[in-house]
Amino acid sequence: MKIQDLNSTLLTCGTLWIGFHARSLACVLTNTTWKKCLDMGYKTHRCIGEPEIRLDIIGLKDVLFVAGTDTTSSTLEWAMAELLQNPQVLLKAKKELNQAIEKGKPIEESDINHLPYLQAIIKETFRMHPVVPLLLPRRADSDADLCGFKVPKGSQVLVNVWAIGRDPSIWENPNSFMPERFLGSEIDVKGRDFGLIPFGSGRRICPGLPLANRMLHLMLGSLINSFDWKLEDGISPNEINMEEKLAITVQMAESLRAIPVLV
Numbered sequence: 608m609k610i611q612d613l614n615s616t617l618l619t620c621g622t623l624w625i626g627f628h629a630r631s632l633a634c635v636l637t638n639t640t641w642k643k644c645l646d647m648g649y650k651t652h653r654c655i656g657e658p659e660i661r662l663d664i665i666g667l668k669d670v671l672f673v674a675g676t677d678t679t680s681s682t683l684e685w686a687m688a689e690l691l692q693n694p695q696v697l698l699k700a701k702k703e704l705n706q707a708i709e710k711g712k713p714i715e716e717s718d719i720n721h722l723p724y725l726q727a728i729i730k731e732t733f734r735m736h737p738v739v740p741l742l743l744p745r746r747a748d749s750d751a752d753l754c755g756f757k758v759p760k761g762s763q764v765l766v767n768v769w770a771i772g773r774d775p776s777i778w779e780n781p782n783s784f785m786p787e788r789f790l791g792s793e794i795d796v797k798g799r800d801f802g803l804i805p806f807g808s809g810r811r812i813c814p815g816l817p818l819a820n821r822m823l824h825l826m827l828g829s830l831i832n833s834f835d836w837k838l839e840d841g842i843s844p845n846e847i848n849m850e851e852k853l854a855i856t857v858q859m860a861e862s863l864r865a866i867p868v869l870v
């Protein structure tokens with residue numbers, strides 16, 4: 608089974624939910640609110656026999672769809688690939704889940720706080736596989752000095768989050784998948800710790816962060832707790848192809864294939 612297919616189904620459900628909400632938001636705007644939107648420069652489009660469709664809000668829904676699907680599904684796929692490549696980490700995660708939750712049961716949001724090792728696995732996945740590796744481009748609004756480099760006003764600035772995650776001056780053994788490094792650590796992905804900013808930071812930080820972070824814990828935790836996982840016949844963990852390909856996000860060059868076995 609391709610993990611990507613499973614992810615896409617789960618994520619499509621989540622994102623359609625957002626889509627419906629954007630659509631109903633468009634329908635429930637009162638005339639006064641709507642007039643304010645027009646005053647602020649928003650556009651409208653009226654089709655005969657249909658209610659007004661607020662193009663900007665529908666556009667917003669499309670942005671959420673594009674920004675919210677590949678990012679989350681690719682991160683989940685990287686996490687599963689790392690777990691299958693590091694069976695001792697998968698076993699430890701399973702043990703934690705078995706102790707906190709009944710075996711075979713999907714996990715719930717309230718369980719996440721009791722699963723520090725699962726949280727550490729997600730952080731470690733973000734460190735090694737930030738799926739938006741250069742964040743969104745910025746433009747310097749004034750001349751600046753960055754660690755001795757002159758950045759002239761108007762330059763486009765890219766932040767290489769991928770390189771930060773693999774920087775040996777920040778992380779010990781940066782190329783090893785070691786969730787333990789986050790146990791007992793206060794580092795999180797909310798944009799305060801510049802060594803780990805897979806969602807960006809500052810004013811333009813990803814608005815989907817709380818949703819994506821929760822979904823990843825729920826999906827990965829449920830996949831681990833509900834199934835035993837094995838690779839196809841003849842493939843050993845160190846043969847998983849971990850090469851990257853850059854599409855909208857950084858994805859696995861070759862989709863991960865794994866076999867779920869009901870526990």
Ligand code: HEM
Pocket residue numbers: 625670671672674675676678679682737738739742743744805806807808809810811812813814815816818819
């Ligand atoms: C693992 C999942 C995700 C990752 C790693 C991720 C990462 C990012 C990053 C790095 C940015 C640019 C931030 C910056 O440059 O400072 C961004 C922007 C954005 N993300 Fe996400 N994202 C994820 C999931 C989502 C989800 C689920 C949604 C919505 C449902 C979403 C909606 C957006 C939007 C609308 C922007 C543009 C914000 C702006 O331009 O101000 N993202 N995301």
